[in-house]
Amino acid sequence: MLTVRAPATSANLGSGFDVFGVALERPADVVRLEKADRVTIEMTGAGSQYIPEDPDKNTVGAVAEALDAPAHIQIDKGVRPASGLGSSAASAAAAAVGLNELYDRGYSREELVPIAAKGEAVVSGDAHDDNVAPSIMGGFTIATDKGVTQVDADIPLVACLPDIVVSTRDARNVVPETARVDQMVETVGNAASLTTGMHRDDPELVGQGMHDTVVTPARAQLIDGYEQVREAALAAGATGVTISGAGPTVIAACAEEDRRKIASTMLDAFGERGVDARVYQTRIGGGAEVF
Ligand SMILES: Nc1ncnc2c1ncn2[C@@H]1O[C@H](COP(=O)(O)OP(=O)(O)OP(=O)(O)O)[C@@H](O)[C@H]1O
Ligand SMILES: N[C@@H](CCO)C(=O)O
Secondary structure: OEEEEEEEEEEOOOOOOOOEEEEEEEEEEEEEEEEOOOOEEEEEEOOHHHOOOOOOOOHHHHHHHHOOOOEEEEEEEOOOOOOOOOHHHHHHHHHHHHHHHHOOOOOOHHHHHHHHHHHHHHHHOOOOOOOHHHHHHOOEEEEEOOEEEEEOOOOEEEEEEEOOOOOHHHHHHOOOOOOOHHHHHHHHHHHHHHHHHHHHOOHHHHHHHOOOOOHHHHHHOOOOOHHHHHHHHHHOOOOEEEEOOOOOOEEEEOOHHHHHHHHHHHHHHHHHOOOOEEEEEEEEOOOOEEO
């Protein structure tokens, strides 16, 4: 029996759609794995009643198949599904790291990323790596078809999860098919600023680089109160605010001393729209850990 804790993640960060991601210090999924003749799955924790235990429909099933590593897999969800916090990816990442060790497959953390992404394809029809990469490798990750670049970064974050469900599949359907050249120029500048900010542990530069005028405005319409929450967080000192992953979580970068105030302001702003929410005062953290 082996236990793996794999963190929630925030993908895109505004300017890095389908490329950037960060591991969050909290929340996380805790997954226990035991060798078996076939794959069986048992779910507990946040939103587990909505997640299928059928290995063909659960992200960990595809990972076990890819590694040819049948196991009994107990998943305790710390990350609610359809949250924008990489819920489906956290389980897939934990399964990839844990089964690799349990069956002594010898893959490196980077090699496990495309294997865990097979789990993402089960739920969104698309094997994007931007959540599984940080959940496996930790820190800030840049996932492209050439592989993953990882940087250990330390930026305080607030992640506010409203009581709204947005599936990744639906959120991908509203992404515009084209962007103007001026939007492309702005996005490149913001992505470069954000990357530099991660290297320097500079919340100001990271926040500035989270601005996006292509994908985020289209998706904001799926999140009741997004604009109000964003404005309230910026007024409370956030250096940048955007949608986490496919939403509905709204994520803010900030200086350490402003984090508590931003967290309560975001909760209040959702509350004023009649939307219940919960908030995580967190920061960029490490990747999946085996116990
Ligand atoms: N082990 C799992 N954990 C969580 N969700 C799972 C798992 N296996 C399958 N699913 C399904 O995946 C869907 C949730 O994934 P989705 O990608 O929509 O949300 P998310 O991972 O929280 O968001 P995002 O990728 O935007 O951060 C739900 O339909 C859920 O039933
Ligand atoms: N990059 C993905 C992350 C969600 O899984 C998206 O925004 O659709």
